[in-house]
Amino acid sequence: DGEVDFKEDAKFAQHLKKDEAVSEFAKTKTLSQQRQYLPIYSVRDDLLQVIRENQVVIVVGETGSGKTTQLTQYLHEDGYTSNGIVGCTQPRRVAAMSVAKRVSEEMETDLGDKVGYAIRFEDVTGPNTVIKYMTDGVLLRETLKDAELEKYRVVVMDEAHERSLNTDVLFGILRKVVAQRRDFKLIVTSATLNAEKFSQFFGSVPIFHIPGRTFPVNTLYSKTPCEDYVEGAVKQAMTIHITSPPGDILIFMTGQDEIEAACYALAERMEQLISSTQKAVAKLLILPIYSQLPADLQAKIFQKAEDGARKCIVATNIAETSLTVDGIFYVIDTGYGKMKVYNPRMGMDALQVFPVSRAAADQRAGRAGRTGPGTCYRLYTESAYLNEMLHSPVPEIQRTNLGNVVLLLKSLKIENLLDFDFMDPPPQENILNSMYQLWVLGALNNVGGLTDLGWKMVEFPLDPPLAKMLLMGAKLHCLDEVLTIVSMLSVPTVFFRPKDREEESDSAREKFFVPESDHLTLLNVYQQWKSNDYRGDWCNDHFLQVKALRKAREVRSQLMDILKQLKITLTSSADWDMVRQAICSAYFHNSAKQKGIGEYVNTRNGIPCHLHPSSALYGLGYTPEYVVYHELLLTTKEYMQCVTAVEPHWLAELGPMFFSVKESDTSLLEHKKKQKEEKTAMEEEMENLRKEQAETEIK
């Protein structure tokens, strides 16, 4: 029942001796005093000296030492922004936004003025901006327009230890920039000690260590494996709150759903506790944080709790190294995290829950020792830690779909991807599979070069199938409708389903259902919102998230700008079958055939997939023989997310390399024959690539 039984530990009492003065620090000191207290401050001048003398420097320092917030400011103070700007990349959007806000406060400037940030579909920088935080994806896209990154004097590649896909690709690209521009400086930062690899990659460049200032963390393991870690974490947090001395709590979970469930349960337990006891109960401030949480709620985790209250932050692995909250004395680690994993055999990406690595678990524990000696409760056994967890995480480039990367590198005229400077090359099978997928979408030709369609697809900051969907919408004269759908798919869910009003909100959602399609349901929602003058109160009345809809509107207008640049005109169609065809043309690789009520199997690989209970098709009991879906969600079952009914002959016409129809028409047969030849040609090409690679490996 989620009961966690911790080993007795004599050292357990040590956290009681924590330094009260330290935890009071942030409450009483000015921002500039706080800056000077950070570990990086003590080595400021030495660090700047090393940077002056070297073009590339690796900086290693514990999480919270001040790398992200201070380094950019030091560079600014040292004059680097007199000709060019300082850019700092982050693997996570939340971190880019949050850190930019903090630095703008420290520099006493408005966010978007001297200090700004840019994430996909959101650019908060201006003509005065000299320090720009951005996601690594944003910088990667900038290299498309400006290969030498002329406007940057220094780029800080932050959180390199995360080894995000985009950071890994940037490594290869920035190595070229460093060779071409003597005036350009590159700083790579890492929270972990294995920075030697980064140094080697750039030709044995210096590694600068920021001295740490951390306190011991007492790590306690669960005696037995925990069956329900959400429940286990909630119980542990309540125990700490009731029995342990002051100090905030940080819980690591895998994702939004769990975090919300945990927060809800915590609030409930607190209510029960308060109503069942005569004694005064200290307040518990329950604060979720995950990437899709609105920015104003994200910022709350940094606010100081009122006197006597305790903060309990429930986070994804974003709080591992990207964001540092001071005052955490207790960490509860479930031992799990979510990762996007590409399975080349299935030919698809899936977000899956995995045990974290030992390196990640140690980072998590370390969060408890920032302001004083702390305690980390691991909801797994010591044996699981020692024997079942990987030493360190697998770099994203080795485990996800490379469609976007391949498209991008191809457009940078990197002909042979197997020759690109990858620090850790992705499995060849992944590259070839991604190329195959792009070829199937029509973005690559038979010899692996970009087609006209492919060149256009690169222009959009979207996954290849979504870009294809847009361009097919233009071709089928229903761009207006498809544009809305693509925008709605690029924002968090617009449906609001509060815990205690599930039935009410479900029936509100049902009113928007278009029987044959969740995509069209999204279109319907947006169009109705529009005809109600984009009103916020209308959203509230219909259980819709106004923020998500506004975001969709913004994304829509930005995609519209790109379409205008490409001189593609906006067409609209009342025939929504056309819209479904555009969807089908981009997602036929995610098509499924009905096997039973609500049960489908993927048409290519036979993997079972199910209609989600929230789907319009499920709700209205309409179960077509063939569907395509946006993505597969692996939870207790494989659920298709965002489903649309399609006609089998659309699959044959729009995704011909996968599907055949029984036909008598000879011209169709010839067409198919040609396509078969093309497919063979592509396969030969890929075989050649394979051979080439094998040869270079022998050399």
Ligand code: ADP
């Ligand atoms: P590092 O990058 O080395 O992990 P940071 O520069 O992110 O370290 O953090 C330095 C300090 O700044 C930490 O004490 C952290 O709590 C504080 N800090 C960072 N962002 C914010 C914020 N948005 N609000 C308040 N404090 C912040």
Ligand code: MG
């Ligand atoms: Mg940082």
